[in-house]
Amino acid sequence: MQTYQHYNATSIQEAQYYLEHYSGRARIIAGGTDLLGKMKDEISPLYPDALINIKSIPGLDGITEDEGGLGIGALVRLEDIAHDERIRGNFSALAQAAHSTASPHLREMGTIGGNICQDIRCWYYRKPKNRFPCLRKGGGRCYATEGDNRYHSIFGANIKEGCLAVHPSDTAPALIALDAMVQTSKRTIPIEDFFNVEVERTTVLEPDEIVLELRIPKQPKETKSAFIKFAKRKSIDFPIVNCAARITLAGDRIAAARICLNAVWVTPKRVVKAEEALVGKTLNKESAGEAGRAAIEDAMPVRYNRYMVQVAKALVERSVLACRPC
């Protein structure tokens, strides 16, 4: 590891001061489970000059509930989300997503803010010491395009640059299905607009902007949500594909649906066609199957990841069925 400065910020203003002072050369550190690994492996072309610890700022690690819904501080650890009775009861997709992330140790350290701000996963990008100087590192090519792309995008490359990396967060699709808002030190952003398709950064956050809280609106009556993850191992494994669904019923018909896949594209991917296929239908195997088929209509797999298309289809189907009333 190279040397860097470390600051324990005691307020949001102080953290922002350091971020501005270092003009893009400082990084926020929360649990450090993603960031420190990157620094040890020296995979970022620009090594940070300073880390700004925000765990020393009081008030960012609480879960609050009011009539509008739930507020989850950016520093709430994934293990606490997985076990919170309010989240398990009314926002099940998020509790299930948090519970499926990494391992118990990592969930005890990793925060929800860090989970949505984590960097993309691509084994060329993550190879230590920048062995593959790809597009994301200012190089001229994407090694995954012609290389081993078995865990890469099944919905094409990101808009103009041609990167096939995927977004690995487990909690992000659940937050999108639940229609969450991200409160930062500067603004409020619908979580769906929070992720960035360009290669420079994975979120729309400005260099001196800090995530403070996730707000999830109270869910309509007769609403249920669910999250399902497909990975090689049951623990300490990133998703190969994951999916969160939220279904609202009106009598025996589906009144509204929100479905989001992740690990299939450069940002979490809301599958609107699948949602549309469900509205007005009865929630059963047939309608869930239709949603699964609609979800993959636009899929464009590459050489080694065709299997992921079938996985995505099955996960949409199963997560929709998991929203059936008990």
Ligand SMILES: Cc1cc2nc3c(=O)[nH]c(=O)nc-3n(C[C@H](O)[C@H](O)[C@H](O)COP(=O)(O)OP(=O)(O)OC[C@H]3O[C@@H](n4cnc5c(N)ncnc54)[C@H](O)[C@@H]3O)c2cc1C
């Ligand atoms: C072995 C292993 C397995 C893993 N498995 C999974 C998995 O299955 N699913 C999954 O989703 N993730 C997984 N992860 C990734 C990671 O551990 C988690 O995403 C974790 O939640 C990151 O949170 P953190 O607090 O440790 O983030 P950090 O490492 O502290 O930060 C990550 C990034 O977010 C930025 N950041 C953090 N907090 C804020 C904030 N409040 N405002 C603005 N920027 C912020 C940091 O600057 C940094 O760039 C795994 C990691 C490892 C090492």
Ligand code: SF4
């Ligand atoms: S997929 Fe993206 S991160 Fe991976 S090698 Fe290609 S450009 Fe780099």
